[in-house]
Amino acid sequence: MRTPLPGLELAVPLIAAPMAGGASTTAMVTAAAHAGGVGFVPAGYRSTADVAERIAAVRAAGVPFGVNLFAPPPVPVDPDAFRRYADDLESDAATFDLTLRDAALVEDDDQWQDKVDLLLADPVPVVSFTFGIPDRRTVAALRRAGTLTWQTVTGPVEAQAAADAGVDALIVQAAAAGGHSGTLSPHRPLPELRLGDLLAAVRARTGLPMVAAGGIGTAADVAAAGRAGAAAVVVGTVLLRTRESGISATYRAALAEGARDTVVTRAFTGRPARGLRNDFIDRHTARAPLGYPAIHHLTAPMRRAAAAAGDPERLHLWAGTAYRHAREESLAETFGRLYQGAGV
Template sequence: MNFLERLGLSIPLIQAPMAGTSTPEMAAQVSDAGALGSIAVGATDAAGARAMIAEVRARTDRPFNVNVFVHSTPVADPARETAWTQWLRSLFVEFGAEPPKALRTIYRSFADDADMLALLVEQAPPVVSFHFGLPSEEAIAALRGRGALLLASVTSLDEARAAAAAGIDVVVAQGIEAGGHRGMFDPAAPDAQLGTMALTRLVVREGSLPVVAAGGIMDGAGIAAALDLGAVAAQMGTAFVGCPESAADEAYRAALAGPGAYRTVLTPLISGRPARALANRFTALAGDVPVPDYPIAYDAGKALNAAAKARGEHGFGAQWAGQGAPLARPMPAAQLVETLREELAMCRR
């Protein structure tokens, strides 16, 4: 049985799991419309994930995806973290605040979170996806044993091969155009920065796993192009940020509709890992101070954004977006899926 048939999808589309932006309501609306809706639980704990899964299931009986972060365990470095907060200090002072005295590991990696694994095994969501890396053999076996279809983001052919060897069912080929965090397994390793087209085709040609194309895809023509490259589906995130079911705040929505959409920036400054965002005051920062590990650096980034927002400055938010951002069309999530279905059908005539 192929990917679409297994999940009962009527359109080859996954709504990307965007931590802090996608919501259970959005996932349910997308799934009910015939695509695969997603929630991201990497920024919460097992209790929070349980509540999100319960809300999705209360809203739909269709398959959905639960995404977790599998980043390397961060290494605390008090000296580096102090240097980082002092480098940001003038910005905090600008908004009448002081930087945090110490930075915390605000997100626990799935690789270190036995409670999250136990929850997912108990809840058995139809799809579980991994970002930033791969979990242990034991975790993969436990989730497969509960019938979950397993997806993993990859940014290179080597990562796709590792996913296949680990027992992943489908890989999400994330091109450099994609918004949000790069899914690369090792952010310290050289990044070939492959675009969606090249990466998708390379992984499809490898032939070991079905491929979902992700990065810069915003309309039915983009989905059609992904399918022509041999992908089984496309994953779209930025296209859904402007939907009313999204958790994006008004400043994020306004920025997505503004001139910054034409110039996205890939930066590690906000969180400690490379991520593509709309150009704003945070992405414009420059310096040679080493950034703390992800997600320790994100603790400082979130504190700075909170201080700035309290004074009416919205240029320090994590306004993640891909290079296709100018093509965004704000509309309800289900309506967007139907629009994409019609556009894809036109491209297939």
């Protein structure tokens, strides 16, 4: 990779993505560091106390790491649209003896300020943000505490806004990425730029170091990101089948099958995310309202039940376009085959 990441020494320019919801385990974070890269503790969906425990566990391993925060603002849902969607999902919920018709409409900011306060009181090497850009005061406070700040962006306009907020580096995420898009405009279609073209567009807008994300599954992909100016790459989907991954057996089996296409949907969470196409996505994407995290909270009980029941048709199977390159192996082996031969 041509451009260094100031303040972070990496023997291997690979970063294990912060996959919220259980995929990114403490073992994955520490394994990424032992393999020469770095991993991130995902703070999303977890209580501040739980995040503190996970930070302590990784810190006890004596390795560099980062923490990812879901930054506000959330995307409010229209109450009438929420109720209609809850009614639409009733038959899916009934499969698991659940009901969603009377589910509470929950809007929250994922304990944003409490988590920021935790990271100011107990600083970590790197903090990354997604879904929103923090204000300059928050970024400056974290930097004064000795923490590097990285912002997920999906285009040059977002990159400029992040630079204006004072962050240290950009995570440039293409639409090919699995899971939630970090877009700041979830009501708009995701830009379908290839990762290399997206990196070029962002590089033309700001001089900040770039970390590439989205659709990276091979050594050739890593090398291409380096040629496009990335200092490192973030990989997530390609790690989902590793021994350190915390995903369910149902999820693993769907990935291993390799027969499904990936599509972008907001049917599960009210925010655009890429996953393996299934029956739930086909039936509900067109009617799903925009609204995060309200729709996430609405569907969460059904998704947990689907995972436990071995039902891949009602489970969010987040995956990027390169998911077929994921293998049953250790994270170190995955990092090895991504880095060796990349020529970076």
